[in-house]
Amino acid sequence: MEKPRKLYVKTYGCQMNVYDSERMGEVLGGQGYIATENPADADMILLNTCHIREKAAEKVYSELGKLKPLKDANPDLKIGVAGCVAQAEGEEIMRRQPLVDLVVGPQSYHRLPQLEAATRAGQKALDTDFPAEDKFDHMDARPKARRAPAAFLTVQEGCDKFCAFCVVPYTRGAEVSRPATRILQEARELVDRGVREITLLGQNVNAYHGAGPNGADMSLAGLIWELDKIDGLERIRFTTSHPNDMADDLIEAHGSCAKLMPYLHLPVQSGSDRILKRMNRSHSAQSYLDLIDRIRAARPDILISGDFIVGFPEETDADFEDTMALIRKVRYGQAFSFKYSTRPGTPAAERAQVDPDVASDRLYRLQELLSQQQAEIQNDMVGRTVNVMFEKTGRLPGQMVGKSDYLHAVHVAGAEGQVAVGDIRAVKIISSGRNSLAGELV
Ligand code: 5AD
Numbered sequence: 108m109e110k111p112r113k114l115y116v117k118t119y120g121c122q123m124n125v126y127d128s129e130r131m132g133e134v135l136g137g138q139g140y141i142a143t144e145n146p147a148d149a150d151m152i153l154l155n156t157c158h159i160r161e162k163a164a165e166k167v168y169s170e171l172g173k174l175k176p177l178k179d180a181n182p183d184l185k186i187g188v189a190g191c192v193a194q195a196e197g198e199e200i201m202r203r204q205p206l207v208d209l210v211v212g213p214q215s216y217h218r219l220p221q222l223e224a225a226t227r228a229g230q231k232a233l234d235t236d237f238p239a240e241d242k243f244d245h246m247d248a249r250p251k252a253r254r255a256p257a258a259f260l261t262v263q264e265g266c267d268k269f270c271a272f273c274v275v276p277y278t279r280g281a282e283v284s285r286p287a288t289r290i291l292q293e294a295r296e297l298v299d300r301g302v303r304e305i306t307l308l309g310q311n312v313n314a315y316h317g318a319g320p321n322g323a324d325m326s327l328a329g330l331i332w333e334l335d336k337i338d339g340l341e342r343i344r345f346t347t348s349h350p351n352d353m354a355d356d357l358i359e360a361h362g363s364c365a366k367l368m369p370y371l372h373l374p375v376q377s378g379s380d381r382i383l384k385r386m387n388r389s390h391s392a393q394s395y396l397d398l399i400d401r402i403r404a405a406r407p408d409i410l411i412s413g414d415f416i417v418g419f420p421e422e423t424d425a426d427f428e429d430t431m432a433l434i435r436k437v438r439y440g441q442a443f444s445f446k447y448s449t450r451p452g453t454p455a456a457e458r459a460q461v462d463p464d465v466a467s468d469r470l471y472r473l474q475e476l477l478s479q480q481q482a483e484i485q486n487d488m489v490g491r492t493v494n495v496m497f498e499k500t501g502r503l504p505g506q507m508v509g510k511s512d513y514l515h516a517v518h519v520a521g522a523e524g525q526v527a528v529g530d531i532r533a534v535k536i537i538s539s540g541r542n543s544l545a546g547e548l549v
């Protein structure tokens with residue numbers, strides 16, 4: 108038998124890329140590749156890239172430059188660029204960096220076997236089409252190895268919202284939902300192999316409207332209720348959501364579906380109506396706050412997480428203060444915040460930019476406030492008993508680490524031997540650290 112070739116994949120950016128990287132590994136598994144953690148060992152290196160913020164392409168070029176010695180040492184090594192930078196700048200990358208053998212955009216991963224074969228035949232391969240078929244329908248089933256207890260499952264891709272700052276509608280294309288039957292089948296396969304928690308992924312996951320078993324469209328809540336029926340699946344999460352797609356049935360599910368975890372990532376980006384309008388968000392600060400109230404009425408203990416952009420073109424001090432005021436009202440348990448970065452080709456790129464020092468100051472203040480809220484909410488957990496699903500051993504001997512229902516990392520000393528990976532156990536929280544909690548089994 109031929110010796111298996113080795114594949115090294117480096118993943119940047121969002122969880123969807125993590126899922127895609129896994130699936131690419133599986134597809135190339137069908138071509139005789141096995142995974143390696145060591146790039147120096149690899150016969151193929153794939154960079155799965157992210158284009159969301161500044162210097163994305165520069166980072167890819169610098170990463171590719173670092174691979175030169177490996178290519179010199181092993182002329183058979185094939186180097187590929189996948190993901191959103193590949194989609195946006197694939198041809199340019201091929202031109203500028205002769206090291207690159209293969210460029211593949213996110214919608215074409217099912218064509219990797221042909222692309223890989225072309226590189227083996229000494230050709231350069233580039234595919235950044237938006238094919239009509241669903242790539243996942245054409246990708247091999249997952250391998251049968253036992254998996255980690257938590258898995259991602261992409262249910263929807265692309266976005267039709269066209270926020271004025273965002274490249275996603277251009278790199279990932281229009282919004283497409285996968286059929287519910289396929290998703291449920293994949294979920295059952297995951298559970299058969301030991302998965303107990305599934306996070307449904309989509310750029311606009313709550314806009315999900317895939318074909319249900321009877322042909323009629325199914326909402327995300329409908330899909331969640333179908334997943335709820337799968338024995339052995341204990342936890343369901345989803346990300347990322349848009350406020351305007353937070354349907355009543357989904358809010359209701361947060362109150363009544365025990366497997367749906369009390370955590371919601373609901374980006375607002377800004378608290379200023381003037382800026383929200385310029386961002387093309389089509390919701391106001393108040394409508395977002397009202398929505399949060401309704402979600403909390405359904406599930407009072409839900410942990411809300413958000414994304415924020417400061418220094419969006421024309422943002423004034425008053426606009427920024429509106430964002431700070433909104434944050435004070437919501438109380439976020441977790442948040443991701445960014446300085447606006449100009450993305451070529453997006454509408455906001457043409458507008459008057461905010462002084463970078465002003466934007467840095469704002470980001471600093473905003474992050475102080477968000478960290479303070481995160482710390483307060485973590486401190487509120489101390490003394491409470493929460494369910495934790497254990498995912499791995501910790502850094503200290505005997506320690507096990509897992510995630511609470513609220514997605515907090517929880518460390519439990521001396522738990523090794525008492526709990527196994529995948530166990531869900533009640534844990535009493537005894538202290539709160541910077542980014543995690545510590546607890547003891549009850
Ligand atoms: N500049 C800064 N942040 C951005 N995001 C998306 N595009 C930009 C940009 N051009 C942020 C948004 C989004 C998150 C994934 O990344 O907050 O929700």
Ligand code: SF4
Nearest residue numbers: 266268269270273275
């Ligand atoms: Fe980008 Fe807005 Fe779509 Fe989110 S909703 S992916 S920020 S365009």
